[in-house]
Amino acid sequence: MATQAGAGLSAVDREHRFFFITACLMALVLVAGFSTNIIFGRSSFGAPLIFHVHAFVFFGWVVLYLMQTGLVATGSVRLHRRLGWLAVGWIPAMVVLGCAMTIFSVRQTGGPFFFDKNEFLLGNSLGIASFAGLAVAAIAMRRRTDWHRRLMSGAMVTLTGPGFGRLLPMPLMIPWSWWSAAVLAPALFLLAGIVADLRRAGRVHPAWWWGLAVLAGSQLVADAIAYSPMGHALTERVTAGAPGAARPMRAFLP
Structure with missing residues (x-):
């Protein structure tokens, strides 16, 4: 029955x-x-205020993205377009908070012990920039819906790294912990999109x-910068005078 129901849907649906x-x-x-x-x-909920503001803004984006994909799936395109303008203000707020949270974490603890300190600082910062770039490109191409939905999905994919980083056995993945959580695991969603395109249309959309x-x-x-003398110097400057300065630059097992 499920197969018959799926077969009755159009390619767009x-x-x-x-x-x-x-x-x-x-x-x-x-x-x-x-x-x-x-x-x-x-x-815990007793964390500093910046944690709560960061969580509210980033999970707010997740809710917005879920609503937007759900509205399109149910045919409520007009409301989808109206709500879409929230992203114009939301994206800059995420960039600012994402970078602020990264710097706060590096200064306080040096970042998670299973990531190199310099890779965490630069990787997180450029990761949020890549999210913003894909999301802005998706908004700019909103009239080309095939590009719009795939680029916006790609933007959302870049945000899943922190989720994977808390689910995968990161300490066992040293020294590849960062790439495992931030690139390889999230890329599975993009590969799913590629496979879905091949099955549905016989070709892969370039988005x-x-x-x-x-x-x-x-x-x-990020790695090219992080592991250069400039990247090391930048990391040391960011953590100077803070508890995070005492943490080794390389990932380690406590």
Whole structure:
């Protein structure tokens, strides 16, 4: 029966359903990851204010993205377009808070012990920049809906790294912890889009390749900077005079 129901959907309807399902899965990764932190006592509601503001803004984006994909899937395109303008103000707020939270974490603790301190600082910063770049490109191409939905999905993919980082056994993945959580695991959603396009249309939309290029390319650039003398000096300057300065630059097992 499920197969017959799926076969009765048009190609456009199947595509809309795909984006809504993947949006739900990405949200699940993030919710599960951060819930695990609370369950195991690695985080609490007594954290500094910046944690709560950061969580509100970033999970607000997740809710907005879920709503937007759901509205398109149910045919409420007009409301989708109206709500879409919220992203214009939301994206800059996420960039500012994402960078501020990264600097705060590096200064306070040096970042998670299973990431190199310099890679965490630069990778997180360029990661949020890659999110903003893909999201802005998606908004600019909103009239070309095939590009718009794939670029926006790619932007959302870049945000799933923190969720995967809390679900995967990061200490066991040293020295590849950062790439495992920030690139390889999130890329599975982009690969799912590629496979879905091949099954649905027999070809891959180029927006997926752009998403993969930005996801991996931003981290390659981040590493090139992070492991250069400039990257080391920048990390030391950011942590100077703070508790994070005492943490080794390299990932380590406590």
